Amino acid sequence: MALSLCDDTLLCNFPKCRTKLCGFAWVTACSHAFCDQHGSGEFSRSPAICPACSSALSGKLDIVRTELSPSEEYKAMVLAGLRPEIVLDISTRALAFWSYQIHQERMYQEYTLSRAEVQVKQLEKMLNQQNQSRELDLGAMRGEISSLKKVMEEYKRKYSEVAERLMERNRQYQKLRGLYDSLRLRNMVVGERDTPATHPHHLLNPGGFRPLPSPRVSPSFLAMGPEGEGCLFTGLETDRPNTFFHIRSPLRE
Structure with missing residues (x-):
C-alpha cells in the first residue's frame, strides 16, 4: 500500500502488522508510529525498545500516545x-x-x-x-x-x-466340399442303377452295396477210367483235403 502526500493515513511500523492507524497511535522519537495494540504491549516494559529500529527510548517524551483526530478545541489551543x-x-x-x-x-x-x-x-x-x-x-x-x-x-x-x-482356404474348402458332395451323390446313383430292384438285399441295403455270391459245388461229370470204364468225378470236398478229385466207381453186381 503506497503512501502519498495527499494521503493522511499512517501505517503501523510493527513488523508484519502494517494496519492503518486510526483513533490513537504511539509515536516515538525515532519517527516511528505504532497502533494502539502493539504500542501498549511493547512500551509497557522498561526500558522501552522500538520494535522497528531497536532504539532505546529512555526519555520522558521519547514515546507519546497521541490522538490522530483531535477535536477543534485541541487544535485551537495546542500551539496557542x-x-x-x-x-x-x-x-x-x-x-x-x-x-x-x-x-x-x-x-x-x-x-x-x-x-x-x-x-x-x-x-x-x-x-x-x-x-x-x-x-x-x-x-x-x-x-x-x-x-x-x-x-x-x-x-x-x-x-x-x-x-x-x-x-x-475357405474358398478351397467350399470347392472341395462341393466336389465331395457331387462325387458322393454320383456314387449313390451308380449303386442304385447296378442293384436289381427285386433282389431281397436291395431292400436291406439301400446304399447300393451288392452282396457277395455264395459258393457253388462243381457239377459231376463223366470221364474214362484207365480200363475204359466210365466213372464219375465230383468236385472238391472239404472232408478230404489231401485229394483234389474223388473217383466214385459204379457198383458191380
Whole structure:
C-alpha cells in the first residue's frame, strides 16, 4: 500500500502488522508510529525498545500516545501563545516525521517489489525447467506413439494377409466340399442303377452295396477210367483235403 502526500493515513511500523492507524497511535522519537495494540504491549516494559529500529527510548517524551483526530478545541489551543518560529519549528518537525514515514514506506515497497521480482524470476526459471522436461517427455511420448503406430500398421498388414489366406482356404474348402458332395451323390446313383430292384438285399441295403455270391459245388461229370470204364468225378470236398478229385466207381453186381 503506497503512501502519498495527499494521503493522511499512517501505517503501523510493527513488523508484519502494517494496519492503518486510526483513533490513537504511539509515536516515538525515532519517527516511528505504532497502533494502539502493539504500542501498549511493547512500551509497557522498561526500558522501552522500538520494535522497528531497536532504539532505546529512555526519555520522558521519547514515546507519546497521541490522538490522530483531535477535536477543534485541541487544535485551537495546542500551539496557542507560541512564537511563530516555534510554531514553524514544530510544524517542520511534524512534516519531517511524515516525510520519513513516506520514505520508509517507499523503501518497504521497493524491498517488497525486489523480493517479488526475485521470486518471479525463480518461478520463471522453475517454469522453464518444467516446460523443458515436459517437452522432453512429450518428445519421448511422440516417438513412442510413432513406433506404436508402425507396430500397429505391421499388425494390420499381417492381419490382412492372414484374413486373405483364410478367405482363400475357405474358398478351397467350399470347392472341395462341393466336389465331395457331387462325387458322393454320383456314387449313390451308380449303386442304385447296378442293384436289381427285386433282389431281397436291395431292400436291406439301400446304399447300393451288392452282396457277395455264395459258393457253388462243381457239377459231376463223366470221364474214362484207365480200363475204359466210365466213372464219375465230383468236385472238391472239404472232408478230404489231401485229394483234389474223388473217383466214385459204379457198383458191380
